[in-house]
Amino acid sequence: MEIPFAEPYKIKMVEPIYRSTRSEREQWIRDANYNLFNLRSEQVYIDLLTDSGTGAMSDSQWAAIMTGDESYAGSSSFFRLKDTVKKIFGFDYFLPTHQGRAAENVLFSVLVREGDLVPGNSHFDTTKGHIEFRKATAVDCTIRESFEPENLHPFKGNVDLDLLREVLDNHPRERIPFIILTLTCNSSGGQPVSMQNMREVKALADHYKIPLIFDSARFAENAWFISQRETGYETKSIREIVMEMFTYADAMTMSSKKDGIVNIGGFIATRRKTWYDQACTFNIMFEGFVTYGGMAGRDMNALAVGLEEGTEAEYLTSRIGQVQYLGEQLTAHGITVQQPYGGHAIFVDARKFLPNVKKEEFIAQTLCIELYLEAGIRAVEVGTIMADRDPVTRENRYPKLEFMRLAIPRRVYTQLHLDVVAVALKNVFNRRATITAGYQIVQEAPILRHFTVALAPADKK
Numbered sequence: 001m002e003i004p005f006a007e008p009y010k011i012k013m014v015e016p017i018y019r020s021t022r023s024e025r026e027q028w029i030r031d032a033n034y035n036l037f038n039l040r041s042e043q044v045y046i047d048l049l050t051d052s053g054t055g056a057m058s059d060s061q062w063a064a065i066m067t068g069d070e071s072y073a074g075s076s077s078f079f080r081l082k083d084t085v086k087k088i089f090g091f092d093y094f095l096p097t098h099q100g101r102a103a104e105n106v107l108f109s110v111l112v113r114e115g116d117l118v119p120g121n122s123h124f125d126t127t128k129g130h131i132e133f134r135k136a137t138a139v140d141c142t143i144r145e146s147f148e149p150e151n152l153h154p155f156k157g158n159v160d161l162d163l164l165r166e167v168l169d170n171h172p173r174e175r176i177p178f179i180i181l182t183l184t185c186n187s188s189g190g191q192p193v194s195m196q197n198m199r200e201v202k203a204l205a206d207h208y209k210i211p212l213i214f215d216s217a218r219f220a221e222n223a224w225f226i227s228q229r230e231t232g233y234e235t236k237s238i239r240e241i242v243m244e245m246f247t248y249a250d251a252m253t254m255s256s257k258k259d260g261i262v263n264i265g266g267f268i269a270t271r272r273k274t275w276y277d278q279a280c281t282f283n284i285m286f287e288g289f290v291t292y293g294g295m296a297g298r299d300m301n302a303l304a305v306g307l308e309e310g311t312e313a314e315y316l317t318s319r320i321g322q323v324q325y326l327g328e329q330l331t332a333h334g335i336t337v338q339q340p341y342g343g344h345a346i347f348v349d350a351r352k353f354l355p356n357v358k359k360e361e362f363i364a365q366t367l368c369i370e371l372y373l374e375a376g377i378r379a380v381e382v383g384t385i386m387a388d389r390d391p392v393t394r395e396n397r398y399p400k401l402e403f404m405r406l407a408i409p410r411r412v413y414t415q416l417h418l419d420v421v422a423v424a425l426k427n428v429f430n431r432r433a434t435i436t437a438g439y440q441i442v443q444e445a446p447i448l449r450h451f452t453v454a455l456a457p458a459d460k461k
């Protein structure tokens, strides 16, 4: 028998979690206005809200925390991180920021103007937010297969080159500051982009003289998928694959809270000195001096170690293997989830799951609430609430897919926790015919509303 994989670490410190009762949860979710972001973490048993900043650091990372250099300027921790970024991604210019959206804010302050178009593959919500906030438009050029949950295309994060060419052909070059590729593509289910697609997008971008930026939060997971699925990369190391990927980018924005395996942090890296020089001013305005940019020296140290650990094949095999394990359990129960399974999360097709809830009543959100009530598990809606209103018409935008996302934090939960999730969701699935009413919005913010929206049961008008 082949020896199965297991976690390439053992557990040295634990944090107790509380298994609540259903009546407690009914009270808590009502008090939270049916928005799972409003729950207190003690009210959650297994927290799959996000894999962002929720990972467990290693003993080496904690050791690096103790040797952080907290100098305001010229911190050795900054140079350690800058050297690591150069080693892993090949970029010479590096600016730390406090997280990924801050990197977007700083770089887009340099590059994005009112009326601009930014084509890409299903832009992440904060990326889209930072584009729309500047009265520019994010144009989704993801391949059609990405919107078919049961389609087994190995690289569903890929850009449709014809769609992209159409956008580039039909708009003046000055209106397109850059193309952005999200690796892996979060919004379409943690789906990877192939090396070939990156290469082709880069060739097209070069042809039109438009820069290419990588939104890189899960770059290592993307590289792991390439090593597993793309011809020619079977024997290459993750580091070699990552290095090639970033030769196609002019710059990267990074949320270090994902594949950096730290609890806070982000950065910009680029090969363009002019971008770097301009970004420095915005970094100082919004984030902090250029050698810390919103991060403590100790956190930069932990990130330097995290980037190394996060690009080890053994780690990635167990990390993504855990996500696949959950996906397989759910599929075995007859639940439709995005296929192939993503790198950081399982995306449950909420429309298939709850056929009796109207789209106007937020199907995926309804499913998240049901799963919470069932077993205290916190998932997140990636559906109509997150899709926000159209900035012009103010109508609700109904995305092609309504997902409930179960994101797995890095190195945090065991297989048994995932078994609990699978059984809980199966229980909800078994009573799905009885779930006929969803929710209505009571209060919402004008942008990124999902974080703060207040809801009430739809049938209590």
Ligand SMILES: *Cc1c(COP(=O)(O)O)cnc(C)c1O
Pocket: 052, 099, 100, 101, 102, 124, 126, 127, 182, 183, 186, 215, 216, 217, 218, 254, 255, 256, 257, 258, 265, 266
């Ligand atoms: C998380 C994320 C961001 C934003 O990063 P934060 O650190 O949460 O601000 C941007 N893009 C992608 C793809 C992400 O996953």
